Amino acid sequence: MTWTLADKVLSSRLLLGTARYPSLKILEEAIHASGAEVITIAIRRHAANLESSMDFWNIIKKLGRHLLPNTAGCQSAKEAIMIAQMAREIFDTNWIKLEVTSDDYLLQPNPFELIEATKELISQGFEVFPYCTDDLAVCDHLASLGCRVIMPWGAPIGSGKGLNNPFALKTLRQRLPNITLIVDAGIGAPSHAATALELGFDGILLNSAVALAADPVKMAEGFAKAIEGGRLAFEAGLMPSRDFATPSTPLISRPFWQQVNHA
Secondary structure, eight states, X not given: OOEEETTEEESOOEEEEOSSOSOHHHHHHHHHHHTOSEEEEEHHHHHTTGGGGHHHHHHHHHHTOEEEEEOTTOOSHHHHHHHHHHHHHHHOOOEEEEOOBXXXXXXXXXXXXXXXXXXXXXXXXXXXXXXXXSOHHHHHHHHHHTOSEEEXXXXXXXXXXXXXXXXXXXHHHHHOTTSEEEEXXXXXXXXXXXXXXXXXXXXXXXXXXXXTSSSHHHHHHHHHHHHHHXXXXXXXXXXXXXXXXXXXXXXXXSOGGGSOOOO
């Protein structure tokens, strides 16, 4: 079933990063196996070594996917705005995954710099996909600035811890029903991704969980299937959880063998 991400109609709800794969061949195979139609590129990191990365750029062009450049590595609004402008010139897209982190340990989004950069980039015509925490006030403010897509973390980037705060994520889904919500960062297993989709999130963006797997191609396929299953479960409607047992086959009366009179 198709869905809309900003102004693109897509089939896959998996957005895939392109860093840290064992080889370019495995990267290409993993993208195909995942079915992902949107791939992210850290423009700041790749541009620094552009001359030796021509094979990478050629593969990206050959894949024909929608590109979502990102500002990974930026720690100020000013720096992120500059990288976003560079990405628009290089890739001819107004899409930008906006990352502005506050430290090198947790890579936690800096909400003050993030909001400042978001406001400026939207005024310049960018479609901003902000990477943020699961803080409702921050996400609500980003939506009020004009973000149609918001990307809260499940856990710190590359941690593989999954959904640290399902309650906060569930609250975001309930309070921002008209915003496209993508869980970005912290996903370590297909089960994590399925859970996020079961909560009603629209998609998943991940990188390390596939790139660092023993078999990235198989893992990419595993995530694709888990995400599809999670979405189907959400649309079907999950049964409510209970604190007591409920028989799957209700009893009308006692079993016939208990009614036999042995007298």
